[in-house]
Amino acid sequence: MSYTVTLKKSGRQFQAEADESILAAALRQGVGLPYGCKNGACSSCKAEIVAGEVDQGPHAASALANDEKTRGFALLCCANARSDVEIDVREVNGVGDVPVKKLPCRVSELVRASDDAMIVRLQLPANERLQFLAGQYLEFILKDGKRRAYSIASSPHADGPLELHIRHLPGGVFTDHVFGAMKPRDILRFEGPLGTFFLREDTDKPVVLLCSGTGFAPIKAIVEHMIFKEIRRPVTLYWGGRRKRDLYLAEAAQRWAAEHAHIRFVPVLSEPDADDGWTGRTGFVHRAVIEDLPDLAGYEVYACGAPVMVESAQRDFTAHHGLPADAFFADAFTSAADLANPI
Numbered sequence: 443m444s445y446t447v448t449l450k451k452s453g454r455q456f457q458a459e460a461d462e463s464i465l466a467a468a469l470r471q472g473v474g475l476p477y478g479c480k481n482g483a484c485s486s487c488k489a490e491i492v493a494g495e496v497d498q499g500p501h502a503a504s505a506l507a508n509d510e511k512t513r514g515f516a517l518l519c520c521a522n523a524r525s526d527v528e529i530d531v532r533e534v535n536g537v538g539d540v541p542v543k544k545l546p547c548r549v550s551e552l553v554r555a556s557d558d559a560m561i562v563r564l565q566l567p568a569n570e571r572l573q574f575l576a577g578q579y580l581e582f583i584l585k586d587g588k589r590r591a592y593s594i595a596s597s598p599h600a601d602g603p604l605e606l607h608i609r610h611l612p613g614g615v616f617t618d619h620v621f622g623a624m625k626p627r628d629i630l631r632f633e634g635p636l637g638t639f640f641l642r643e644d645t646d647k648p649v650v651l652l653c654s655g656t657g658f659a660p661i662k663a664i665v666e667h668m669i670f671k672e673i674r675r676p677v678t679l680y681w682g683g684r685r686k687r688d689l690y691l692a693e694a695a696q697r698w699a700a701e702h703a704h705i706r707f708v709p710v711l712s713e714p715d716a717d718d719g720w721t722g723r724t725g726f727v728h729r730a731v732i733e734d735l736p737d738l739a740g741y742e743v744y745a746c747g748a749p750v751m752v753e754s755a756q757r758d759f760t761a762h763h764g765l766p767a768d769a770f771f772a773d774a775f776t777s778a779a780d781l782a783n784p785i
């Protein structure tokens with residue numbers, strides 16, 4: 443049984459089978475809709491069901507509140523059509539043209555960047571090249587079929603291995619392995635590129651890049667892409683960590699700022715160690731943005747990292763600091779813990 447899905451803004455239509463999510467149906471047919479985690483944890487795929495019926499599958503309570511459900515909102519990554527439906531959602535141009543592949547890769551290098559951050563480099567088979575947009579992620583397919591998502595930190599123009607920045611979550615299925623038994627020459631399998639976190643290039647608005655921890659990975663790809671393409675929109679990069687060592691590539695960010703007049707770098711620590719000798723900004727990283735830029739009306743914001751940081755930034759920037767809802771783009775690094783008690 444299949445149903446017709448109509449996108450309210452463009453009138454574009456596609457078919458969704460009863461047993462697939464509306465997001466999966468859209469992506470299968472090259473229709474770009476926003477998404478991040480694909481499993482009901484991050485809320486990037488939230489859309490208003492204007493007409494028709496959907497069956498909303500289990501999801502994290504934080505991703506879709508009960509009152510939003512009552513008002514007709516749904517998470518398209520885990521909602522199946524139960525009739526023809528019309529939905530109001532921001533469409534994403536450009537991703538539908540990038541082929542999504544399943545590929546083997548070899549770990550070429552593991553570099554411990556701090557006590558809990560690993561830079562992992564991956565070599566593709568000799569005849570393969572991955573086309574992707576700076577900021578997108580890939581998903582490792584583990585032996586038991588589980589998947590784990592990691593943003594690509596290298597930018598698309600760069601030859602050589604793909605780079606990932608992986609933070610250790612103790613007790614985590616995949617990152618315990620990365621920080622334990624994984625070694626160079628190991629073979630992994632992944633699917634990608636995925637996601638809709640990439641620079642929108644159809645505007646000249648100044649850009650705020652906001653990240654915490656390894657959320658720096660896709661931000662690095664975006665900045666390197668902007669430098670390579672000579673995109674000179676003013677950029678302010680805010681990178682937050684608890685301690686100085688959490689900003690494991692601060693030198694790279696400082697170099698961008700030193701070499702490019704339109705790039706500014708603001709490191710922010712929430713709990714600096716006494717021996718960090720920190721004299722820079724302190725507090726929550728998204729609050730530093732608000733202190734510097736209380737009126738965000740003319741900006742685009744790209745936020746990535748801890749779900750709580752991304753949620754707070756989206757809420758505060760759009761509700762109290764004038765950022766238009768459609769000028770906020772994000773990937774929240776959700777994990778199994780965020781889906782521990784689905785509703």
Ligand SMILES: Cc1cc2nc3c(=O)[nH]c(=O)nc-3n(C[C@H](O)[C@H](O)[C@H](O)COP(=O)(O)OP(=O)(O)OC[C@H]3O[C@@H](n4cnc5c(N)ncnc54)[C@H](O)[C@@H]3O)c2cc1C
Nearest residue numbers: 591592593608609611613614615616617775777778779782
């Ligand atoms: C779009 C996207 C991009 C991402 N990009 C990156 C990236 O570039 N870098 C990065 O470091 N991460 C990234 N992540 C997060 C990453 O995908 C993994 O979720 C993360 O690395 C943890 O994986 P894991 O298998 O080690 O942990 P998991 O097995 O998922 O466990 C995570 C943590 O939760 C705990 N836990 C597990 N189950 C439960 C439960 N039922 N109740 C309570 N606690 C539980 C575990 O002990 C562990 O501490 C991204 C996520 C998304 C969605």
Ligand code: FES
Nearest residue numbers: 478479480485519
């Ligand atoms: S993509 Fe649907 S909740 Fe994350």
